[in-house]
Amino acid sequence: MPKDTSIKSVLIIGSGPIIIGQACEFDYAGSQAALSLKDEGISVSIINSNPATIMTDKVIADHVYLLPLTCESIEQILQEQKIDAVLPTMGGQTALNLCIEASERGIWEKYGVKVVGVDVAAIEKTENREAFRQLMVDIGVGVAKSKIANSFLEGKEGAQEIGFPLVIRPSYTLGGKGAGFVHKKEDFDAALSRGLQASPTHEVLVEQAVLGWKEYELELLRDNRDNVIIICSIENFDPMGIHTGDSITVAPAMTLSDRCYQQMRNQAIKMMRAIGNFAGGCNVQFSVNPANEEIIAIEINPRVSRSSALASKATGYPIAKIAAKLAIGYNLDEIENQITKTTSAYFEPTLDYVIVKIPRWNFDKFKGANRELGLQMKSVGEVMGIGRSFIEALQKACQSLEIGRAGLGADGRQSRNLEEIMHSLEHPSWDRLFHIYDAMSLGVPMESIRKVTKIDRWFLNQIQDVVNLENELRRYSLNNIPDDFFYTLKQKGFSDTQIAYILGNVTEEDVYQRRKQLGLRRVYKMVDTCAAEFAAQTPYYYSTYEGENESKVSDRKKIIVLGSGPNRIGQGIEFDYSCVHGLLAAKEAGYEAIMVNCNPETVSTDFNMADKLYFEPVFWEHVREIIDLEKPEGVIVQLGGQTALKMAEKLHAHGIKIIGTSFDNMDIAEDRGRFSDLLKDLGIPYPKYGVAESAEEALEVAHEVGYPVLVRPSYVLGGQGMSIVINDEDLEKAVVNLLKNLPGNRVLIDHFLDRAAEAESDSIHDGEDVHIIGMMEHIEPAGIHSGDSYAVLPPFDLSDNVISQMEEYTEKVARALNVRGLLNIQFAIKDDKVYVIEANPRASRTVPFIAKAYDVPYINIAAKVMLGVNKIKDFTIQRKLKGYAIKEPVFSFDKFPEVNKELGPEMKSTGEAIRFIPNLMDPYFRHLYKEKSMYLSK
Numbered sequence: 001m002p003k004d005t006s007i008k009s010v011l012i013i014g015s016g017p018i019i020i021g022q023a024c025e026f027d028y029a030g031s032q033a034a035l036s037l038k039d040e041g042i043s044v045s046i047i048n049s050n051p052a053t054i055m056t057d058k059v060i061a062d063h064v065y066l067l068p069l070t071c072e073s074i075e076q077i078l079q080e081q082k083i084d085a086v087l088p089t090m091g092g093q094t095a096l097n098l099c100i101e102a103s104e105r106g107i108w109e110k111y112g113v114k115v116v117g118v119d120v121a122a123i124e125k126t127e128n129r130e131a132f133r134q135l136m137v138d139i140g141v142g143v144a145k146s147k148i149a150n151s152f153l154e155g156k157e158g159a160q161e162i163g164f165p166l167v168i169r170p171s172y173t174l175g176g177k178g179a180g181f182v183h184k185k186e187d188f189d190a191a192l193s194r195g196l197q198a199s200p201t202h203e204v205l206v207e208q209a210v211l212g213w214k215e216y217e218l219e220l221l222r223d224n225r226d227n228v229i230i231i232c233s234i235e236n237f238d239p240m241g242i243h244t245g246d247s248i249t250v251a252p253a254m255t256l257s258d259r260c261y262q263q264m265r266n267q268a269i270k271m272m273r274a275i276g277n278f279a280g281g282c283n284v285q286f287s288v289n290p291a292n293e294e295i296i297a298i299e300i301n302p303r304v305s306r307s308s309a310l311a312s313k314a315t316g317y318p319i320a321k322i323a324a325k326l327a328i329g330y331n332l333d334e335i336e337n338q339i340t341k342t343t344s345a346y347f348e349p350t351l352d353y354v355i356v357k358i359p360r361w362n363f364d365k366f367k368g369a370n371r372e373l374g375l376q377m378k379s380v381g382e383v384m385g386i387g388r389s390f391i392e393a394l395q396k397a398c399q400s401l402e403i404g405r406a407g408l409g410a411d412g413r414q415s416r417n418l419e420e421i422m423h424s425l426e427h428p429s430w431d432r433l434f435h436i437y438d439a440m441s442l443g444v445p446m447e448s449i450r451k452v453t454k455i456d457r458w459f460l461n462q463i464q465d466v467v468n469l470e471n472e473l474r475r476y477s478l479n480n481i482p483d484d485f486f487y488t489l490k491q492k493g494f495s496d497t498q499i500a501y502i503l504g505n506v507t508e509e510d511v512y513q514r515r516k517q518l519g520l521r522r523v524y525k526m527v528d529t530c531a532a533e534f535a536a537q538t539p540y541y542y543s544t545y546e547g548e549n550e551s552k553v554s555d556r557k558k559i560i561v562l563g564s565g566p567n568r569i570g571q572g573i574e575f576d577y578s579c580v581h582g583l584l585a586a587k588e589a590g591y592e593a594i595m596v597n598c599n600p601e602t603v604s605t606d607f608n609m610a611d612k613l614y615f616e617p618v619f620w621e622h623v624r625e626i627i628d629l630e631k632p633e634g635v636i637v638q639l640g641g642q643t644a645l646k647m648a649e650k651l652h653a654h655g656i657k658i659i660g661t662s663f664d665n666m667d668i669a670e671d672r673g674r675f676s677d678l679l680k681d682l683g684i685p686y687p688k689y690g691v692a693e694s695a696e697e698a699l700e701v702a703h704e705v706g707y708p709v710l711v712r713p714s715y716v717l718g719g720q721g722m723s724i725v726i727n728d729e730d731l732e733k734a735v736v737n738l739l740k741n742l743p744g745n746r747v748l749i750d751h752f753l754d755r756a757a758e759a760e761s762d763s764i765h766d767g768e769d770v771h772i773i774g775m776m777e778h779i780e781p782a783g784i785h786s787g788d789s790y791a792v793l794p795p796f797d798l799s800d801n802v803i804s805q806m807e808e809y810t811e812k813v814a815r816a817l818n819v820r821g822l823l824n825i826q827f828a829i830k831d832d833k834v835y836v837i838e839a840n841p842r843a844s845r846t847v848p849f850i851a852k853a854y855d856v857p858y859i860n861i862a863a864k865v866m867l868g869v870n871k872i873k874d875f876t877i878q879r880k881l882k883g884y885a886i887k888e889p890v891f892s893f894d895k896f897p898e899v900n901k902e903l904g905p906e907m908k909s910t911g912e913a914i915r916f917i918p919n920l921m922d923p924y925f926r927h928l929y930k931e932k933s934m935y936l937s938k
Contacts, residue, residue, distance in 0.1 A: 003040060004329035007114070010037050011077060011086045013095035014048025014055055016069050018911030020892035021177065021245065021377045022092045024573040025309035025601040027053040030090040032312075032606065033324035034060045037087075040328065045081050047073060048091070051852040051887070051914040052574035052845070054603045058857075059584065066852055066914050069094055071102050078111040087327055089117040089280055089303035090320060096123050096303060117327035119276030122302045126275055129171045129205035132299070139274045141267050142296040144287075146207035155192040158206035159185075165209040167375060168192060170199035177894065179375035181209055181241065210296065212454035213240045213287040216253055218268045219311040220282045221322060221345075223331040228269045229348050231319055232311035233261065237356075238373075239454040240287050242428060245306055245377035249357045251314045254390060255456045260293045271300050279326040281319050283307050290456070306382075306601075310357055313384060313600040313615065315349035316527040316540055316607060337529070338538065338608070349529040353542065356385045356393040357600065360401055360566035361430040365908050369896040371429040378895055379430075380910060381567030384600040386527070386542035386615055387493060391462050395493025398433075400598035400617035402565050402643055406497035408463070409437040410470050418442060425452045436460070440467045466492060473502045478514050490520055491545045496621050512621070522625045524551035527607070527615070540607035541614050543622065551612075551629065556592040558632040559659065559867070562644035563597025563604050565618050570787065570907045571641040576602040578639035578843035578859050583610045585863030591633070596626055597640075618643050620650050627656055634659040638821050638842045638866060639859070645670070645842060660821040660866035661841045669817060669839045672712065672748035682816055684809050685835045687828070688751040698735040698749055699728055705751040710783075710905060712748050713738050722905035724752050724783060750837075756830040758782040758837075759795060761806055762847050763823050764858070764872060765814035766865045771872045772810055773858050774850035775803065776887070779928045780903070782828040782837070787845055787907040790928055791887040793853050796920055798829065805834035813839050821866035822847060822859075845912075846887065852914060853885035883918040886925070 012034055015026035031054055034044045038061075045063040048056050056064050063081060067073035077083065086108065088099035096118070102108055103120050125131050130148035137143065147158030159166060159182075168191050170178040178198020182191045195204040215236035222228045235255065237248035253261065268284040283305040285298040304320050312319045318338050322345050325335050332346035359379035363371050369378075385396030395407040405411055415421055415438045422444075424435040432453070439449055446460050469492060473481070481489075489499060496511035503511075515521075522543040541551050561582045564575035579595070580603050586593035595610035598617050607613050612630075616622045618640070627635065634657035637644040645666065652663035668674045673691040680686070687710075690701030702709050702725075711734045712722040721738050725731045735747050758778040764771045777795035778786065795803065806827055813836065814823050824844035826837045843859065851858040856877055864870040889909035893901050917925050 007042060007084045007328050009043040009045065009082055009084050011045045011047065011083045013086065013088045013091045013098055014046060014050065015091040015094045016048065017050050017890040017913045018572055019890060020380055020895050020910055022094060023381065023567055023601055024053065024576065025306050026090060026092045027055045027573060028309050028601055028603050028606065029304040029320035030055045031060050031603050032318055032320035033087060033090045036321040036324040037328065045077060045083065047077060049913040050911065051849045052572060052577055052912060054577045054580045056852060069098055071105055071107060074102050074107060078113065083111065083113050085114040085116045087117045087324065088115065089323065117278065117280040117323060118302050119278040122276030122278060126300050126302055127171060129169055129203065135274055136297050139270055141271060142294065144208040144210055144296050146205050148203065149206055150203050152192060155204060155206055159188055162206060162208050165211060167207045167209045168195040169205040169207060170195045171201050171203040177376060181374060210287050211241045213289050214456065215240050215244065216256065216264065216286045216288060217244065217307050218264065218284045219308055219319060220268055220272055220284065221319065221326065221332065222272055222279055223326050224279045224329060225331050226273065227332050227346060228272060229332065229346065230265055231317050231349060232315050234307055234311065237455065237459055238428065242373045243375055243377040244285065246359050246373045246379050248433060250390060251311065251355045252351050255458045257293065260288060260295065263295055267295060267297065271297060275300060275302060278302065281308060281323040310384065310600045313605055314355040315351065316529040316538065317349045353386055353388055353525065354390045354393045356390065356397045357382050358397040358401060360568055362569045363430060365569045365906065366896045366899040369899045373428045376895060380569055382601065383566045383598045388544045388546065391466055392491060392493035392544065396617055399495060399619040400565060406495045407493060408466060409434065409441065410498040410502050412501055414438050414441065425449060437463055437467065440464050470502055473499065478503055478506050478510060483518055486515060486518060486520060487545060523549035526550045538607050539612040543616055553630055554592060558594055558630050559586040559591040560594045560596060560627065560630065560632045560635045562618055562623065562635060562637050562640045562647060563595060563599065564640040565643035566599055567601065569910060571643065572911060574845050574848045575639065575641040575843060576604045577848050579604045580609060581859035582636050582639045582863045585860050586867065587611065589864060589867050589869040594630060594632065596623060620647065623647060633657065636660065636866065661817065661819050665817045666841050669841050673746065675839065678816060679836055682812050684812060685833060687753055687835055690749050692735065692747045692749055695732045695735045698731055698747055701749040702731050705749060708752040708754060710750040710752045711735060724905060753782055753828045753830050753835060756782040756828040758786065758789065758826065758828055759798060759806065760786060760824060760826045760846065761810045762844060762850055763810050763814055764821065764862045764865055765819040765823060766871045767820060769872045770811045770814045772807060773847065774854065775806060776846060783905060784903045785905055785907040786826055788889050788903045788909045790889065791846065793850060793885045796884065799832060801832055802829055802834055809834065809836055817841055822862045849887045849914060854879040854881050883916060886915045886917065888913045888915055
């Protein structure tokens with residue numbers, strides 16, 4: 001059946017701000033779906049309150065509504081636009097819940113809007129735990145023993161019937177909120193209360209706990225003819241008991257027998273057909289008993305999910321894009337395969353490589369948090385490695401995590417504390433993978449590790465093989481490693497840094513030069529969906545060590561954009577948004593735009609966003625070899641946050657051109673000491689400061705500048721390690737901790753301006769003119785990280801004198817740093833005097849917010865200025881903001897109920913929303929202003 005010609009306009013519901021459990025994978029899905037529908041000539045409207053995403057950009061949709069995700073906002077849109085259909089499956093649980101609420105209120109019926117991509121009744125069947133369990137029983141699919149409970153008494157009766165251990169799962173929640181294991185009777189009452197409170201319907205499922213069973217996911221697509229295909233099988237490295245979002249996952253499934261896989265396929269298809277008659281995507285999760293391969297269904301999600309983004313990047317099959325076309329009536333055999341361009345989308349991908357996803361946590365931001373992993377998701381992002389083998393992909397994923405690891409082990413970060421290691425194996429946290437390696441290195445028997453972790457022996461054998469290779473390498477020196485063994489090491493994902501560490505007395509550069517002499521260079525293979533059975537047309541690559549290089553270098557001028565790696569607190573989706581605009585600007589300027597990134601959730605790693613995509617770690621060794629191959633005109637590091645910026649020094653040292661602001665000028669801004677010296681020379685006020693490399697030096701500085709002081713390391717993002725201290729004892733502790741966690745770093749001691757207001761400016765400098773993009777005043781005072789502050793655009797109560805000082809200092813700093821492109825400056829204001837706190841000559845958290853508020857494509861403008869193809873005066877800039885825009889930070893403290901929620905200089909928010917108000921008398925603003933007054937009076 002061709003597309004439904006009655007659908008001429010579609011509303012896509014977004015997922016709102018980034019929170020733990022619902023991250024930028026939905027930004028990717030919504031963006032893909034919108035572009036897919038626009039290709040069909042359909043007018044696309046989007047509602048989403050997140051200003052940091054590319055999804056809420058005009059390059060994605062015809063009409064963007066930056067409104068709260070409420071039924072009132074939906075009605076406003078339906079009154080302004082003639083909407084024929086709504087697609088709620090691209091915005092996670094938030095979008096589905098809003099769709100259900102609008103349906104119950106009769107809004108869709110009132111405005112004649114068709115719900116496409118999902119059956120509303122199907123959502124009820126999948127989200128209501130008892131309805132789902134009964135449906136599975138009816139269709140003959142196995143489920144764990146369970147009982148539904150709507151009251152405390154019913155829960156107690158269920159526990160008595162099933163027996164311990166058991167699991168409590170609240171209905172209608174995301175990211176495992178409120179769920180948990182109960183191992184003994186004494187803990188049950190508290191866990192049941194938490195679950196009932198977490199469920200919006202006060203309903204939980206009390207279920208048999210299948211701890212230690214294996215966990216799998218299948219991604220499915222179905223069309224109007226009831227054709228179903230399996231896009232990808234995903235196996236969890238971690239057994240049941242850890243939320244899939246916190247599990248290391250592998251695709252395709254590695255330890256699944258063909259018989260079990262076929263049964264799983266059949267059951268998944270049966271489940272999808274049973275929950276409703278709809279065309280679109282679906283994610284199904286199963287658990288398998290490792291003893292006899294008994295299969296039970298865990299859940300089914302009739303929408304794109306976290307795993308959909310992963311499966312799309314793993315296979316090259318754009319699930320959200322195809323799902324959007326299915327939703328408007330197309331069938332799978334009528335849609336072109338985006339990779340081959342010759343086959344149809346009714347073609348199941350086949351992988352001749354392996355992908356490994358590793359989650360990224362930020363427990364360092366939540367001191368005192370329970371770090372043990374369980375049914376509630378706690379990770380804030382993820383990375384993906386692609387390799388020819390599991391272990392190559394695993395090592396690449398470890399290198400991508402931005403936690404200072406050079407691979408799985410052998411990098412000086414290993415633990416040798418056996419008691420700590422064994423505790424970690426039994427109580428999994430973010431570092432259990434590394435502790436498995438450490439345990440093997442210390443000689444702990446594999447069977448002992450398997451019994452404690454319940455991880456499949458196949459995976460443990462793979463890690464043991466790496467430990468054995470490391471031990472063998474110790475027999476050699478750099479110049480006598482046999483060629484074939486050197487080749488094996490690289491095929492197994494060992495980085496040059498790891499090899500140098502194992503050998504001792506050699507550097508990463510020595511290893512690189514040695515293998516260059518031996519001709520051991522990476523080659524690049526295409527991600528082609530069909531194991532090379534059909535020719536692929538899409539330039540989407542991963543590296544490995546084999547014969548043929550499939551990445552053909554063109555003779556065009558090239559620009560490489562370095563991505564921002566995994567999402568984490570302090571570095572979120574706003575940097576991916578910036579990278580996407582960098583790619584678009586480079587293409588518009590006539591360059592071949594090349595992307596390097598490792599985050600499967602993002603739009604920057606969509607294979608048709610860049611002219612060429614390298615899905616690789618943003619890790620020096622990988623970046624260097626891509627540059628060696630492509631020989632670009634230059635590399636953009638200014639848009640990818642700290643991940644990309646940390647490459648600047650090595651790029652500079654190797655004579656590789658950095659597009660935009662020079663390395664030395666970026667370094668002046670990053671090095672807090674050098675920057676304060678610059679401000680002194682410019683006559684710009686700044687808090688008194690000093691630099692210390694030991695606790696003793698810090699005490700001397702603090703006595704000189706005066707308490708309270710702000711203690712912070714250089715070269716960090718998101719306020720990492722910052723604290724305000726008021727006496728010698730606290731200062732000593734803070735400095736010792738910083739130097740322990742960030743060895744080799746210097747500590748900056750600033751006099752803290754107590755009860756000062758805080759503001760910031762973003763600007764673009766092209767070498768001649770400085771254009772101030774926007775100035776924001778924070779609701780909270782100085783001392784609370786800017787990422788955790790409510791920011792108001794334009795300022796609401798700064799005097800003309802203060803604004804004039806901010807403008808003057810912005811221009812002075814931009815010229816002194818010789819900025820080319822973006823500059824963010826943060827100010828403290830006390831007694832009408834403006835102090836400069838810091839400057840960041842790069843993309844910032846606030847530029848996307850300002851761009852959306854004023855409706856001006858500022859990142860695109862900045863990228864073209866950086867590339868030198870335009871000056872600011874070439875652009876006609878017209879701002880459209882009426883009233884004020886407020887940047888609202890969003891937190892995920894519900895995941896860590898035990899932590900201190902008080903805000904300070906270290907950032908803790910996971911995302912942000914935007915809200916527009918007409919004037920300062922708005923009740924919402926008056927409430928915030930009152931909060932500010934309370935803060936200032938403390």
